Amino acid sequence: MEESLGGPKPPPPFTAEHEELRETVRRFVVKEIAPNVAEWEEEREFPRELYRRCGKLGLLGLKFPEEYGGQGGTHLHDAIWVEELSRRGASGGVAAGLNAHCSIAMPPIFKFGDEWQKQRWVVPGIRGEKIGALGITEPGAGSDVASIRTTAEKTEGGWVVNGSKTFITNGVRADFLVCACRTTEEGGHGGISFLVLESDMPGYEVTAKLEKLGWHSSDTGELAFTDVEVPDTHLLGEENRGFQLIMANFAWERLLMAIGAVGGMDRLIEVAIEYAKEREAFGRPIGNFQAIRHKIADMATKAAASRTLTYDTLRRFHEGETVINEVSMTKLLTQRSLVEVADDTLQIFGGYGYMREYEVERALRDARLGPIGGGTDEIMREIIGKNLGL
Ligand SMILES: Cc1cc2nc3c(=O)[nH]c(=O)nc-3n(C[C@H](O)[C@H](O)[C@H](O)COP(=O)(O)OP(=O)(O)OC[C@H]3O[C@@H](n4cnc5c(N)ncnc54)[C@H](O)[C@@H]3O)c2cc1C
Numbered sequence: 001m002e003e004s005l006g007g008p009k010p011p012p013p014f015t016a017e018h019e020e021l022r023e024t025v026r027r028f029v030v031k032e033i034a035p036n037v038a039e040w041e042e043e044r045e046f047p048r049e050l051y052r053r054c055g056k057l058g059l060l061g062l063k064f065p066e067e068y069g070g071q072g073g074t075h076l077h078d079a080i081w082v083e084e085l086s087r088r089g090a091s092g093g094v095a096a097g098l099n100a101h102c103s104i105a106m107p108p109i110f111k112f113g114d115e116w117q118k119q120r121w122v123v124p125g126i127r128g129e130k131i132g133a134l135g136i137t138e139p140g141a142g143s144d145v146a147s148i149r150t151t152a153e154k155t156e157g158g159w160v161v162n163g164s165k166t167f168i169t170n171g172v173r174a175d176f177l178v179c180a181c182r183t184t185e186e187g188g189h190g191g192i193s194f195l196v197l198e199s200d201m202p203g204y205e206v207t208a209k210l211e212k213l214g215w216h217s218s219d220t221g222e223l224a225f226t227d228v229e230v231p232d233t234h235l236l237g238e239e240n241r242g243f244q245l246i247m248a249n250f251a252w253e254r255l256l257m258a259i260g261a262v263g264g265m266d267r268l269i270e271v272a273i274e275y276a277k278e279r280e281a282f283g284r285p286i287g288n289f290q291a292i293r294h295k296i297a298d299m300a301t302k303a304a305a306s307r308t309l310t311y312d313t314l315r316r317f318h319e320g321e322t323v324i325n326e327v328s329m330t331k332l333l334t335q336r337s338l339v340e341v342a343d344d345t346l347q348i349f350g351g352y353g354y355m356r357e358y359e360v361e362r363a364l365r366d367a368r369l370g371p372i373g374g375g376t377d378e379i380m381r382e383i384i385g386k387n388l389g390l
Contacts (some may be wrong), residue, residue, distance in 0.1 A: 171221020
């Protein structure tokens with residue numbers, strides 16, 4: 001490992017270079033995102049301009065090669081970006097909107113796409129000029145991905161797409177949608193292909209902007225496709241092999257959610273400790289009460305266990321190991337832990353925690369998506385159980 005920059009040694013898998021990036025991201029989030037979060041939550045959207053700003057700073061292309069306008073980094077650089085977003089006070093919605101674009105929609109185009117596709121979507125995407133979304137979930141198909149019903153019928157020179165998607169992050173304002181479609185008559189895993197749809201294609205419609213418990217500053221869309229004509233050049237990867245793309249993407253999406261939760265827990269613990277030192281009851285700081293001290297000790301223990309497992313899984317993923325089981329365990333542990341830590345923090349804040357003006361109630365609402373999105377807790381347990389031979 002490289003020498004650290006004079007402070008404590010960075011925890012593996014990170015090096016001093018990653019820690020420099022951490023400092024840059026930290027400054028950016030503290031100065032340009034955190035102060036605006038409350039307003040953006042009220043507006044139910046953060047400004048489109050934020051994508052451009054992040055693009056200009058190189059933050060949307062950290063792991064993409066320089067020839068495409070990226071920074072030539074790796075997944076580890078992306079991990080730093082995601083951790084610092086939640087650690088320094090970006091809301092779940094802001095983090096979701098930015099990362100659905102740069103960490104979930106663009107990577108499959110980069111990995112499975114041809115040169116023309118990369119130039120069309122990834123290059124402007126890295127600059128924050130075009131916004132992407134990933135469309136898998138449908139009203140009738142969530143956990144059971146193989147049961148999607150949006151169809152793409154082959155025509156001369158292209159495809160005609162009919163169907164719908166729901167719960168799509170960035171769905172309202174995405175310029176391009178990496179969309180799972182059924183391309184064979186028979187169901188199951190085999191007949192899924194990915195087409196990149198563009199929002200200005202005739203027949204592509206945003207049918208709703210969904211109201212949610214949390215992630216308020218992220219637009220979550222419901223989409224309908226009626227005879228959308230999509231050229232052949234928009235097919236991503238091989239026809240009927242889309243399930244592979246879904247699986248390749250899931251590992252990274254789940255790891256990112258875990259990293260975000262690790263950052264979120266650290267922030268909440270910091271906020272809880274500060275409050276416990278300042279708030280007085282019965283003539284002394286509430287942090288002097290054993291019950292509060294022990295609650296914070298439990299929170300810190302959960303956060304430490306989450307960090308250790310997440311960093312270890314990240315390291316192994318980065319080294320190219322197959323870590324499906326570890327990723328599932330990591331997501332399961334971290335998402336539930338974040339909900340518990342947010343709930344404990346709210347309890348420590350008492351009535352003030354319940355109030356809008358503090359970030360704690362938002363953190364709890366935002367955290368609740370974790371055990372659902374990107375594969376539910378139950379699905380994670382199914383994967384882990386099967387890997388145990390059950
Ligand atoms: C805010 C938000 C943003 C999202 N963003 C996106 C996005 O950008 N793109 C996208 O494609 N999707 C997105 N999703 C969808 C998300 O991935 C799904 O909600 C999730 O996969 C669960 O699917 P479902 O909601 O249909 O639940 P269901 O699959 O209907 O599950 C309902 C319940 O049944 C349980 N269950 C289902 N199957 C089993 C089983 N085999 N064993 C045990 N229990 C089971 C589930 O765990 C859950 O508790 C988003 C969702 C939300 C809420």
